[in-house]
Amino acid sequence: MDGRNSVRIVENFWRQVWQAGNPDAVDKLVAEDFEITTGGVTIGSRDAFKSWVAAFLASIDDFEFHIVEMFSSASGDRVVTRWRVTGKNNGFMGFEADGAPIDMTGTAVFEVREDGLLQHNWVERNALEVERNMEKFRARAA
Template sequence: MNTRNSVRIVEHFWQRLWQARHPDAIDQLVAEDFSITTGGVTIGSRDALMAWVSAFLESIDDFEFHVIEMFQSASGDRVITRWRVTGKNRGLIGFEPDGAPIDMTGTAVFQVREDGLLQHNWMERSALEVERNMEKFSVVAV
């Protein structure tokens, strides 16, 4: 029986990286060859992940990250999380920074190595819905 608590490992990742906004935590929490697949694109390496996270955080004012629920597979090598991000548009998805409200949900599946480092993250997010809402907001705001 696996005694690894991978939920705690991913919870620590969410807390340090997204809730406390410390991209430098990547060096301690993810494998050197970590990759994330999101929106059909795979981002590989710690440096690329750090740049992606920094750009994402810079595109949302009043950024808040909330974990809705999290659980792990029986083997302990996968953790699934449903999450929510809120804030105000500061250039998300290529939109002009207009302060429009952002409310994005998503699902992340993490691969957790036996040594506790994160190896891969597959993420799906409600980017299309966010884009549609921002388009509505920009039409109303004009």
């Protein structure tokens, strides 16, 4: 195992970017050619990812990010996080902003470079269940 502490690196990313709601923190934490693969789509480059984070955060009011658990591979080059996001719909997934509650869980697998920068993030999330819950909320509100 090398000298990097990958769990701390990823924990710092979650804290500075998602928990603080600060897309600008991406500039110092991910590689220039960083990629995120989510929902079957790969978004490439630090700048594109930063824009994606800002749009995601803007789509959920009262945004909260919670780490459920996190661990690394023995080699230290991969970190897995189970996470939970809560808040209220402000245009999430293209829906009309209506304040519907959002409670989404997911898993992220990060590639951590030897220099401590994040190189890639593969994300799986329960977006279908979130959509169904938002539809139930709208039906009750109607």
